[in-house]
Amino acid sequence: MTLNLNHLRIWNGFDDDYQFGHIAIVGDCIKEIAESAILNGRDCAGLTAIPGLIDAHVHMVLDPCIRNPFDHITDLEKLMPAMVERALAMVNAGITTARDLGGGNWHELALRDAIARGDVPGPRLICSGQPITSVGGHCHFWGGEAADLSAALDILEKQIEKGVDLIKIMATGGNITPGSRPVEAQFDTNTLSAIVARAKSHGRHVAAHCHGVEGIHNAAKAGVTTIEHCSWVGKQGWGLAYDDAVAQSIVEQKTWVSPTINAGWQRFKSDQKRVDLVQSNYRKMRAHGVQLIASTDAGIPNVFHHHLVKALPVFQFFAELTPRETLLAATSSSAEAIGLGEITGQLSCGYAADLLLLDGDPLNDLSVLENPVGIIVNGRLIKEF
Numbered sequence: 555m556t557l558n559l560n561h562l563r564i565w566n567g568f569d570d571d572y573q574f575g576h577i578a579i580v581g582d583c584i585k586e587i588a589e590s591a592i593l594n595g596r597d598c599a600g601l602t603a604i605p606g607l608i609d610a611h612v613h614m615v616l617d618p619c620i621r622n623p624f625d626h627i628t629d630l631e632k633l634m635p636a637m638v639e640r641a642l643a644m645v646n647a648g649i650t651t652a653r654d655l656g657g658g659n660w661h662e663l664a665l666r667d668a669i670a671r672g673d674v675p676g677p678r679l680i681c682s683g684q685p686i687t688s689v690g691g692h693c694h695f696w697g698g699e700a701a702d703l704s705a706a707l708d709i710l711e712k713q714i715e716k717g718v719d720l721i722k723i724m725a726t727g728g729n730i731t732p733g734s735r736p737v738e739a740q741f742d743t744n745t746l747s748a749i750v751a752r753a754k755s756h757g758r759h760v761a762a763h764c765h766g767v768e769g770i771h772n773a774a775k776a777g778v779t780t781i782e783h784c785s786w787v788g789k790q791g792w793g794l795a796y797d798d799a800v801a802q803s804i805v806e807q808k809t810w811v812s813p814t815i816n817a818g819w820q821r822f823k824s825d826q827k828r829v830d831l832v833q834s835n836y837r838k839m840r841a842h843g844v845q846l847i848a849s850t851d852a853g854i855p856n857v858f859h860h861h862l863v864k865a866l867p868v869f870q871f872f873a874e875l876t877p878r879e880t881l882l883a884a885t886s887s888s889a890e891a892i893g894l895g896e897i898t899g900q901l902s903c904g905y906a907a908d909l910l911l912l913d914g915d916p917l918n919d920l921s922v923l924e925n926p927v928g929i930i931v932n933g934r935l936i937k938e939f
């Protein structure tokens with residue numbers, strides 16, 4: 555498909571401001587961006603183009619309407635259509651790439667491949683398969699339990715054989731698993747370091763689920779690529795164990811933090827104590843230079859796969875970001891963090907044609923993301939305009 559879009563206002567995914575001109579798309583790729591108009595191009599005067607959005611933490615197999623993790627459908631004949639429906643809802647909401655951080659039977663990899671082949675519309679997916687966890691640990695029901703390092707490496711090798719794009723490890727306990735405690739570290743630094751090294755030898759990055767401060771520290775020291783949640787849980791409770799030295803080691807290791815602040819966090823805004831605590835943690839992290847990427851943990855109870863655009867203003871509020879900083883975290887920065895920095899996340903020549911056309915000024919108001927006028931994923935027009 556060739557698509558020539560004229561008279562656009564363009565935000566390329568990293569600059570401070572817009573440029574004006576045309577975007578020429580050939581096949582799945584951006585062929586040219588230039589100031590001049592292009593012959594026979596479509597007049598898009600009044601519209602703003604930005605890169606498609608990236609959700610760096612989702613679970614395609616999980617149904618957000620189900621509370622008990624053991625109640626999820628496993629029957630593939632029912633599960634696959636539900637996953638296809640979620641993927642369609644995501645692209646219709648402007649999400650053109652998502653990183654799937656766990657499932658039990660690699661069904662999300664089948665969905666990834668179906669989307670890549672063009673069989674079904676959906677965001678470009680990169681998938682971790684079964685997360686490595688401790689025995690009885692967080693999300694052990696997905697099959698990635700490991701009692702020691704050698705068992706953990708076996709689980710890792712199995713994921714590679716299945717064709718995963720990255721490795722996920724549960725560095726601490728989590729909320730949705732009965733018997734698991736978010737404050738507790740599940741692996742020591744040596745084990746995590748060996749897992750990171752093995753993943754690296756296969757050209758894969760590691761995402762580490764971390765609520766408790768000890769697990770955050772272990773994961774940072776081990777050199778994981780992204781720390782998920784980063785909730786600073788300590789013995790005194792949620793968010794109360796922020797530690798400057800740990801933030802410093804996150805920065806030194808160039809680890810990204812993926813806070814999974816979803817739209818549901820809106821409800822915490824009325825709790826001033828909580829607002830102050832969360833904002834102060836992010837202020838301190840950012841003062842150290844910790845880099846953030848946007849993520850929702852879609853699939854967990856009440857967190858819907860297509861609600862990234864509802865989450866972004868809430869993320870903006872709690873992390874005290876400007877709209878541009880928030881967009882960076884959902885486009886070019888995110889792409890770089892998840893290993894797709896040379897493929898998507900920006901509107902540049904040679905990049906995948908993943909873009910949204912908006913009516914409004916997203917660098918000043920994120921709410922305009924809620925109603926994209928046009929959506930193009932990998933050169934395919936998802937929303938006609």
Ligand SMILES: [Zn+2]
Pocket residue numbers: 611612613655851
């Ligand atoms: Zn998750």
